[in-house]
Amino acid sequence: MRRPHTTTAAACAAALFLAALTACGSTPEADTSAPTVPGHVTAQAGSATSVHVMWERASDDKAVTGYEVYRKTGTSGPEKVKSLPGTKTMTDIDGLTASTSYTFTVRARDAAGNLSAPSTAVTATTPAATPEDHTPPTRPTKLRGTVDGGRAVNLSWSRSTDDVGVTAYDVYQEDSRIHSVPGTETTAHVSGLRPGTVYTFTVRARDAADNSSPDSEAVDLTTASAPGAPASTAPTDLRVTNRAQGKEYAIDLDWEQPRTGGEIPAYQLYMDGRLTTTIVWGATPPAGRAHYRLTVTEPSGTRYSLKVRAKLPDGKWGDFSAQRTVVLGE
The missing domain is CATH 2.60.40.10 (Immunoglobulins)
Structure with a gap:
């Protein structure tokens, strides 16, 4: 004969046991913390139809998994124009209109989808179009560089010339463009590097029609090693x-x-x-x-x-x- 009070006691014990298991293996709390705001955002018109946008990395209590770039023109609201992985801190925005002012902001995103607040807005104006310009600028010369600690370098070079005008200088590291500055500048500060690493830099001049000069001479720079790090093994x-x-x-x-x-x-x-x-x-x-x-x-x-x-x-x-x-x- 079944004893009701015994069955009830067993059921209660089982419920308590399951509750204890659930508590021990409880689901982690949801990630509701947004990343920090990307800093030092810059926007530089590279041609009549493109702008190069750069920023410094954001941080997060877990990890930053991506960045979103927003564009605003005139009175229209911000429009998302690029989504990038968390390893990228620059992008080219193409398909723009010549002689037009654009405003850009950047937001960081984590794996849970939390977005940072928008960065400080920066403005860039595309130059006038120069149809039928097929002549590239001259090669930048006298590229020099100095190391700034373990994660940055400073570069400088002599000015290029162009039949219409140089609109930008692009800095390349092993054939990849990593930085751009206006055509009025002949210096660049490149950050986000690794300590104790040799880097090879070249510079190209670019005009409003997107014609690029030949590469400058290369300069090799080795960032300072981190304290206690082994010596470089690079040839x-x-x-x-x-x-x-x-x-x-x-x-x-x-x-x-x-x-x-x-x-x-x-x-x-x-x-x-x-x-x-x-x-x-x-x-x-x-x-x-x-x-x-x-x-x-x-x-x-x-x-x-x-x-x-x-x-x-x-x-x-x-x-x-x-x-x-x-x-x-x-």
Whole structure:
């Protein structure tokens, strides 16, 4: 015969047990904290139809997963024009109208969808269109740089000329544009870098028709190492030349090997950001400067960007050298 009070007691005990389990494995509280506001937003007209927008990273109690860029024209309300991943802190806004003033703001977003407040609004005015302008500005010259701690550098260069006018200077790091300043300026402060890392910078001038000059000469800068960080393992003083060999071109590279406390058995050669070959010495690794020749069949005028890194005595791959650019036939 069933005893009602026994059944009730068992049910109550089971309920208490389930409640205890739920409490121990309770769902985390919802993330309702918005990221901080992106700082130091700048907007620079790069041509008659584009504006380059940059900002400094926001922070969040979890992580910033993205940024949203808003554009305002005249009396119209802000319109979202770009959504970017959290790793990006700059973008080009294209498809604009010449001789028009635009206002931009940026908001940070976290994984829960929380948005920061809008950044300080910045304004940029696109220049007048210059139809049929196909002449690029001259190459910027005398590029120089200084290191500003472990995460920033300062660059300066001599002014370019153009048949209509230089509207912007673009700073490139290993073929990627990372910064832009107005055509009236010849200096740039580049932040957001990594400590103890070698960077190769070039600068191009741009006019209102979006014609870009050739690259300036490159400058290599190594940011200060973080306290207690190991020494850099990057090869230094990479030199690249080329010469014709019949219908082919020989690209000769030589570099100063890093001090690693042991022999370096191999190097990896990257061209245009991709691994091209692993250089393995057939005998005892060379001492002092290392040399390598690569043969290519591309036509004259082909441009390559090259960098190398060493295989360390512990089997890991070291830091990359500064990048060098070579144009076949030049």
